[in-house]
Amino acid sequence: MKFLKAKRFKVQKAFEMLRKTLKWRRDYNVDSILEEDFGPDIDNIMYLNCHDRQGHPLYFNVYAALSNIELFKTENKDEKFFRLKVQFMEKGLKELSFKSGGVHSMVHITDLKNSPSSGKKICLVDKKALKMIRENYPDVIHKNMVINVPFWCYVCHTMSSTFKTRRQRTKFVYATPSNATKTLLKFIGPEHLPVEYGGLNRKDDEFFPEDKASELIVKKNSVGIIQIPVHETRVTMIWDLTVVGWDVSYREEFIPDDEGSYRVLLHEGRERNREESIRNSFYINEPGKIVITIDNATFEKKRVFYRFKIKPTVPMYIYLSK
Structure with a gap:
């Protein structure tokens, strides 16, 4: 044919x-x-x-x-x-x-x-x-x-x-x-595009193409915020994120639900010429949320693709105690 x-x-x-x-x-x-x-x-x-x-x-x-x-x-x-x-x-x-x-x-x-x-x-x-x-x-x-x-x-x-x-x-x-x-x-789709081309596909076992990404549009001269609530403890939150074109100020932190606990800064910086996506993880020992802030000071909107998952984790001190 x-x-x-x-x-x-x-x-x-x-x-x-x-x-x-x-x-x-x-x-x-x-x-x-x-x-x-x-x-x-x-x-x-x-x-x-x-x-x-x-x-x-x-x-x-x-x-x-x-x-x-x-x-x-x-x-x-x-x-x-x-x-x-x-x-x-x-x-x-x-x-x-x-x-x-x-x-x-x-x-x-x-x-x-x-x-x-x-x-x-x-x-x-x-x-x-x-x-x-x-x-x-x-x-x-x-x-x-x-x-x-x-x-x-x-x-x-x-x-x-x-x-x-x-x-x-x-x-x-x-x-x-x-x-x-x-x-x-x-x-x-960002799940299929390799990281070297600005996608989320790293060809590893943490995420698969079937793990669909969400999209956030950050308008020009504005701030976009992604909040990932975590109610479980003794787990690891892992996430992938990419900004098309980058050139943004980027910040990741963990904010506990308990106001008496300390915030944890995970990553902060000005991402200008970055090509690959960001992958990060954090062990959760108390309820809270991962907050990701994208500050777009440019004159064009930015597309943000991200996905996350929770992995059950056994802390190292439990292994050592055995």
């Missing part, structure tokens, strides 16, 4: 496209490509991680890591790059369902931040790889998102987009460094 759609349901052209793909898969030895070992550091370049808001798997390409991997400093590095792309396409196919109502395409995210000095060459090689993918995996890429785009690349995209069809324009999304997180959050 995807081959038919790619050729606007012109059967002969769709069949010819399929025939060429089958020949390419045979000549390129695609059926055994999942068995190829490109080394342990490859996961720093390309990896599959969670899903977007519509359930499409997220396929990340982080080109800053290219300069640190010996595989791409040898001969035929372009060919190895192509084969690695195909390997991840094959991995991505296993995440899809081509049955009626299933998710049958993925989101391709390319991060150009801190790309090697040969960044323009990487873009050209990547363009060839995308052409290969488009010809042999039609409509499998739901959307191509390119983030942390250098100014020259963004200008080229803006100029060339006038010659593209509406469908081609909606397939590609470009974002400069200042708009990367904001753009990604339009399509990806």
